[in-house]
Amino acid sequence: MINTIIQKLISRRLYFVVLAVVLLPACSAVQPVVPEDAPEAMHPVKELVKDDVEYAIDIYDPFEGMNRNIYIFNAQLDEYVLIPVVNTYTTYVPSLLRQGVHNFFSNIATVTDILNSGLQLKGDKTLNNSVRFVSNTTIGLLGVFDVATGMGFPQQKEDFGQTLGYWGAGEGPYLVLPFFGPSNLRDTTGLITDSLVNTYFLDEVGLNYDSGWEFFYYIMLGIDTRAAIPFHYYESGSPFEYETLRLLYTEGRKVLIAD
Amino acid sequence: MLKIQKLGTALLLAAGILATTFANASEGATSYAYPIDNAYAATIIGTPNGYKAKLPEYTDIPAKEYALKEPGKTDSIPDVFWYEKKGLKYTLTAQKQKAPLVFAIAGTGATHLSSKMKLFQRAFYNAGFHVVSINSPTVSNFMLNASETAIPGNLEEDAEDLYKIMKLIMEQHPELEVSQYDLIGYSLGASHAAFVARLDEKEKAFNFNKVMMINPPLNLYHSVQKLDRMLEDNIPGGMDNFNTYFRNLVNNISEYHKDNPGISMLSSDFLYSAYKDRNPSDYNMQALIGVAFRLSSANLIFVTDVANNLGYVVPKGTKLTSTTSLTEYSKATRRLGFVDYVNEVYVPYFNRKTGKDKAALVNDTSLLSIKDYLTHTDKIALMHNENDPILQAGEIDQIKSLFPGRAMVYPTGGHCGNMEYKDNVDYMVNYFKTGSNNRATVASINNGSMK
Numbered sequence: 030m031i032n033t034i035i036q037k038l039i040s041r042r043l044y045f046v047v048l049a050v051v052l053l054p055a056c057s058a059v060q061p062v063v064p065e066d067a068p069e070a071m072h073p074v075k076e077l078v079k080d081d082v083e084y085a086i087d088i089y090d091p092f093e094g095m096n097r098n099i100y101i102f103n104a105q106l107d108e109y110v111l112i113p114v115v116n117t118y119t120t121y122v123p124s125l126l127r128q129g130v131h132n133f134f135s136n137i138a139t140v141t142d143i144l145n146s147g148l149q150l151k152g153d154k155t156l157n158n159s160v161r162f163v164s165n166t167t168i169g170l171l172g173v174f175d176v177a178t179g180m181g182f183p184q185q186k187e188d189f190g191q192t193l194g195y196w197g198a199g200e201g202p203y204l205v206l207p208f209f210g211p212s213n214l215r216d217t218t219g220l221i222t223d224s225l226v227n228t229y230f231l232d233e234v235g236l237n238y239d240s241g242w243e244f245f246y247y248i249m250l251g252i253d254t255r256a257a258i259p260f261h262y263y264e265s266g267s268p269f270e271y272e273t274l275r276l277l278y279t280e281g282r283k284v285l286i287a288d
Numbered sequence: 289m290l291k292i293q294k295l296g297t298a299l300l301l302a303a304g305i306l307a308t309t310f311a312n313a314s315e316g317a318t319s320y321a322y323p324i325d326n327a328y329a330a331t332i333i334g335t336p337n338g339y340k341a342k343l344p345e346y347t348d349i350p351a352k353e354y355a356l357k358e359p360g361k362t363d364s365i366p367d368v369f370w371y372e373k374k375g376l377k378y379t380l381t382a383q384k385q386k387a388p389l390v391f392a393i394a395g396t397g398a399t400h401l402s403s404k405m406k407l408f409q410r411a412f413y414n415a416g417f418h419v420v421s422i423n424s425p426t427v428s429n430f431m432l433n434a435s436e437t438a439i440p441g442n443l444e445e446d447a448e449d450l451y452k453i454m455k456l457i458m459e460q461h462p463e464l465e466v467s468q469y470d471l472i473g474y475s476l477g478a479s480h481a482a483f484v485a486r487l488d489e490k491e492k493a494f495n496f497n498k499v500m501m502i503n504p505p506l507n508l509y510h511s512v513q514k515l516d517r518m519l520e521d522n523i524p525g526g527m528d529n530f531n532t533y534f535r536n537l538v539n540n541i542s543e544y545h546k547d548n549p550g551i552s553m554l555s556s557d558f559l560y561s562a563y564k565d566r567n568p569s570d571y572n573m574q575a576l577i578g579v580a581f582r583l584s585s586a587n588l589i590f591v592t593d594v595a596n597n598l599g600y601v602v603p604k605g606t607k608l609t610s611t612t613s614l615t616e617y618s619k620a621t622r623r624l625g626f627v628d629y630v631n632e633v634y635v636p637y638f639n640r641k642t643g644k645d646k647a648a649l650v651n652d653t654s655l656l657s658i659k660d661y662l663t664h665t666d667k668i669a670l671m672h673n674e675n676d677p678i679l680q681a682g683e684i685d686q687i688k689s690l691f692p693g694r695a696m697v698y699p700t701g702g703h704c705g706n707m708e709y710k711d712n713v714d715y716m717v718n719y720f721k722t723g724s725n726n727r728a729t730v731a732s733i734n735n736g737s738m739k
Contacts, residue, residue, distance in 0.1 A: 059609065067599075067603040067604050072600060077619070086619060
């Protein structure tokens, strides 16, 4: 059973993730090439950056060369495919319906929220997320309406990457995943695990490859997910956007793991 | 020494606050209800949700992004900035019918998509204007695509670049029916607006009807000195200990998030609520403002260094590609300040070009250098705050004197923190909506103090 799911995932949805993980070690960071006869800069890096000083921006990134390539791939995927699709979606689909779609996917993700809250022994969150799932699935008509938030049970997301972090797993190397963006080894492991659980859950409720709905499901999930992220590549105005995003992602995850 | 300076700052600040209180009492402007009195907190937090002007969401207005390519420019952009080769980016939100058009210029380090620029888009589109948002001449997209020198900060030259691209933008939209042109800018963008308006008096391509300057520095050099010091003076143990300050900051956010699971970290009220509960020290908040400014100046330094092959931090001729690691350069340029840029890049370049010495060049970055124009024109209005922390002591009064009868100065708001507050938005929109011979009425509808 698990075997078929894994095969299915590898053959289709997560192909690129796996490909990335396999290829990553082949590429390390590309360092600037300084001409041999270049005069020393007015403020050389070695004068401004000290070895004995810690810098928040230094994050373990042994596959930086590959990561930067995937970053560029993601930026172009965004520009030529995802953003135009999302724009069409937001232009032609009324916001009420979009909200319903968003609630529907959030509700399905609540399954892993419950599991991961439980795995982190967080009683309050597990209860909160369980009540959410039950009430939104029933009264909220399969999750299309988020009635739970109004009842005092707000969304409290927990993923398997957070669970691993909670139990002390380190981040591992920073990774930029195709389609998914910033991650690290711990969170990629979490992402794959949560996806397996979700796929299993969807299979159980009859949404599988044979039903023909799975393809549509993932397309809509992709659009909804992208539409909810207020980030556009290369619009930060900073030439150090890769570094900045790497820092924000890493620190943001620490905050989420600590809660 | 540091302590004495800090004490001095605190005293000046206290004096400033007292002065403000009395000034307001005497003018009866007590009903201004922007909720954050602390200048630094206002600058960081902006306007909390409940106090914002009610406007359509950015996603609900027909804002469209465009790129403008100047012939020949693109080829000279270094590969490391490959993503800027699409041209100068700007946003146009157009009305369907003939309408007045507002050009908006962003502040230091901000693009046409910054939240304050989106505010202009939402407010002025909602009021029936076409709106064009333009990047600050200090961001890489502008420096590489629209600047003659990629050495920003010379207000007169920046204005020439801005003016040129404003004309090109209009050429790109011949279908747009424009009844008249207006101009607005915040922070450094406000200074730019003044110089663009002055240039337009000669060139007359737009014949601007009205111009508004929001929170400009009086003297750019004085303000960058102050902003540099906000960071360097307030990191305990100096810049080598920045990491400790940063860890503390993240831990505080983390703790607050943990204690308040109901407030989303991404919501704009997270900071406001954290501020009210935790009461961070002024020194901590000054440092944070300094950090934000330092990030902008580091970006600018790196771009000008590479684009001009200056050999400033990056050795001359260094090969950088789209996938080169820039981490070491980010660390290095963040250890330099804006003042270093002025002294070591800006002044030498413009000294060679114009023969002017440093004092003269610094003076050129001041609004006082165009005093005659500002005091005599009646088309430019000022919106500012008594407690703007980028100004040195006494500078607010000098600024006010440049806009006789045309300065709206609010008691609080810090640096641009109150721009989204409903009174401020009403004031901006009404200023442009009201006919040109009707300015006095506009002033009286508001609660700030009209000088």
